[in-house]
Amino acid sequence: MSEDIYIELSQKAKELRKYIILMNCYAGSGHPGGALSSVEIITYLFHREISFFPDNRNDPDRDRFVLSKGHSCPVLYGVLAQKGFFGVEEFKRLRHVEGMLQGHPDRLKTPGVEFNSGSLGQGFSFALGCALGGKRAGRGFRVYVLLGDGELNEGQVWEGMMFGAHYRLDNLVAIVDYNKYQSDDLCSNVTALEPLAEKFTAFGWHTMEIDGHSFQEIGDAFKEARTVKGRPSVIIAHTVKGKGISFMENNPVWHGSLAPQGEERVRALRECGLDDIG
Amino acid sequence: MTTMREAFGEALIELARTRDDFVVLDADVAGGTGTAVFRDAFPERFIQCAIAEQNMMSVAAGLSTTGVVPIVTCYAVFASMRAVEQARNSIAYPEFNVKVIASHLGLDVGPDGPTHQAIEDIAIYRAIPNFRVVAPADPFELKKALPVILDTEGPVYMRTGRSPVPYVFDRDVEFELGRGKVLREGMDVTIIAVGVMVHRALDAAEVLEGEGVSARVVNMSTIKPIDRELIAESASRTGALVTAEDHNVIGGLGGAVSEVVTSTVPVPVERVGIRDRFAESGDPNDLAEKYGLTAEAICAAAKRVLERKAAVSACG
Numbered sequence: 001m002s003e004d005i006y007i008e009l010s011q012k013a014k015e016l017r018k019y020i021i022l023m024n025c026y027a028g029s030g031h032p033g034g035a036l037s038s039v040e041i042i043t044y045l046f047h048r049e050i051s052f053f054p055d056n057r058n059d060p061d062r063d064r065f066v067l068s069k070g071h072s073c074p075v076l077y078g079v080l081a082q083k084g085f086f087g088v089e090e091f092k093r094l095r096h097v098e099g100m101l102q103g104h105p106d107r108l109k110t111p112g113v114e115f116n117s118g119s120l121g122q123g124f125s126f127a128l129g130c131a132l133g134g135k136r137a138g139r140g141f142r143v144y145v146l147l148g149d150g151e152l153n154e155g156q157v158w159e160g161m162m163f164g165a166h167y168r169l170d171n172l173v174a175i176v177d178y179n180k181y182q183s184d185d186l187c188s189n190v191t192a193l194e195p196l197a198e199k200f201t202a203f204g205w206h207t208m209e210i211d212g213h214s215f216q217e218i219g220d221a222f223k224e225a226r227t228v229k230g231r232p233s234v235i236i237a238h239t240v241k242g243k244g245i246s247f248m249e250n251n252p253v254w255h256g257s258l259a260p261q262g263e264e265r266v267r268a269l270r271e272c273g274l275d276d277i278g
Numbered sequence: 279m280t281t282m283r284e285a286f287g288e289a290l291i292e293l294a295r296t297r298d299d300f301v302v303l304d305a306d307v308a309g310g311t312g313t314a315v316f317r318d319a320f321p322e323r324f325i326q327c328a329i330a331e332q333n334m335m336s337v338a339a340g341l342s343t344t345g346v347v348p349i350v351t352c353y354a355v356f357a358s359m360r361a362v363e364q365a366r367n368s369i370a371y372p373e374f375n376v377k378v379i380a381s382h383l384g385l386d387v388g389p390d391g392p393t394h395q396a397i398e399d400i401a402i403y404r405a406i407p408n409f410r411v412v413a414p415a416d417p418f419e420l421k422k423a424l425p426v427i428l429d430t431e432g433p434v435y436m437r438t439g440r441s442p443v444p445y446v447f448d449r450d451v452e453f454e455l456g457r458g459k460v461l462r463e464g465m466d467v468t469i470i471a472v473g474v475m476v477h478r479a480l481d482a483a484e485v486l487e488g489e490g491v492s493a494r495v496v497n498m499s500t501i502k503p504i505d506r507e508l509i510a511e512s513a514s515r516t517g518a519l520v521t522a523e524d525h526n527v528i529g530g531l532g533g534a535v536s537e538v539v540t541s542t543v544p545v546p547v548e549r550v551g552i553r554d555r556f557a558e559s560g561d562p563n564d565l566a567e568k569y570g571l572t573a574e575a576i577c578a579a580a581k582r583v584l585e586r587k588a589a590v591s592a593c594g
Binding site: 060064106107108114115116118119121122123124125126127128129130131132133134136137139155156159160162163166 | 301325327328330332333335336337338339340341342343344345346348363364367368371372373
């Protein structure tokens with residue numbers, strides 16, 4: 001990866017983290033931890049990987065991104081604003097009546113959102129349906145779907161894993177934001193996911209494991225996925241929950257639907273280079 | 279006599295010959311739902327989703343964004359309960375153009391028993407915004423309903439059926455979504471029926487006529503959006519209603535009709551259906567007998583409602 005690209009992506013990621021914290025403060029609730037852990041993945045996807053812009057958002061040949069872990073939607077809203085789907089002023093009305101930005105994604109309200117995700121597991125299956133439909137129609141678009149690690153508790157995900165392998169959906173890439181924490185606790189305390197890579201492999205998926213905060217590794221994995229034929233790919237991206245905000249990192253409290261208050265709010269904003277929410 | 283599921287399979291094949299805009303999704307029950315003949319005739323338009331109904335429902339939503347209309351088929355207990363949250367959040371809320379068509383309804387299921395006898399599906403789908411709910415009365419009406427629901431943009435849930443049913447209509451029957459149809463005129467009471475109960479309602483009206491009671495019979499094959507005008511007009515005209523459905527008496531056709539009556543023309547209503555209990559295995563006709571889904575049960579309900587109507591008139 002060239003230094004120019006790396007610098008550009010780093011700036012976008014920094015801005016995206018700022019947007020997430022701003023939205024979190026405006027809304028007074030939300031799920032900042034899982035949004036922050038997926039910032040590099042989303043930044044790379046939208047700025048380097050997929051062909052998806054305001055101009056082609058209804059084009060049947062567009063690439064699709066589905067945020068199956070819908071509770072992390074501020075990261076999606078932030079990147080959609082970066083791409084010009086709507087203005088940053090919409091952030092202020094996140095989770096408020098008449099706002100374009102819902103607490104979980106709504107495709108009919110928010111330009112650029114493909115699916116009303118939030119009920120875990122469903123975005124994954126929806127993405128499989130898009131990928132199968134694309135193949136049936138002979139269209140060359142690719143489908144990317146981001147899952148949470150806790151989301152893998154859902155039986156529907158394992159139904160979908162069998163379906164994706166059976167239909168040889170090599171136009172689909174699933175990314176697991178493996179930040180190790182789910183709603184209440186460490187994933188490993190809730191129900192063991194490991195050995196996770198072996199499970200995906202056993203289900204017939206091309207499986208990669210990367211550092212989910214490394215643009216280089218994210219880019220390499222997407223490149224590798226494009227070479228895989230006859231089966232879907234999964235990228236298990238090891239990430240840090242709450243990444244970038246010191247007191248949120250690896251603290252399961254910040255999975256939940258809340259926003260920093262008082263001193264913590266000042267710190268969160270300061271760590272994003274802001275004095276106040278404006 | 280033929281079965282609704284056979285009619286469904288035939289209707290799919292007939293339609294597929296003239297239009298290429300739909301695909302059929304199955305959960306390894308093509309023999310049970312009647313889609314096996316379609317699978318054999320149009321294998322490239324048949325998508326096997328395995329015994330994984332939740333994934334199937336959300337896959338259908340994704341497919342619908344790629345230029346085809348997915349028809350999700352399975353048994354009603356799975357369509358309306360196991361995978362209903364997917365139907366709600368993957369299909370209804372985002373308003374995707376997906377049709378859910380289920381067989382194995384009510385006591386018509388028969389010997390498979392209560393695990394497979396869906397007696398809640400109308401109530402459940404009726405309560406989900408954006409879903410329309412359709413239940414044709416016979417094979418001819420089903421064949422007319424299928425192209426109409428395919429041409430209706432947005433989510434639709436339709437009941438078919440498992441057991442042989444007598445014909446109520448001839449092949450020229452018309453189907454209009456959201457419209458009930460008067461099958462027989464009458465002055466004293468209106469029997470509003472759906473699905474397999476329609477022919478039993480017609481039988482009941484015949485018996486009632488012999489006893490001096492003039493019963494109007496309505497086929498209410500769209501339960502949502504329900505034909506409010508026809509219900510209110512029937513209530514005004516006959517002053518008493520009986521509903522009849524192979525479904526729990528809670529939340530189905532009886533519930534829908536009662537909601538309309540209480541906010542338009544309040545008249546006594548008696549609901550014929552399964553009385554909020556799980557049934558058992560058995561021949562569908564024996565079960566109808568035991569659980570009160572026969573023409574005789576409709577007649578008895580008509581007499582009860584006429585007594586209530588008389589009591590109301592006496593008070594008035």
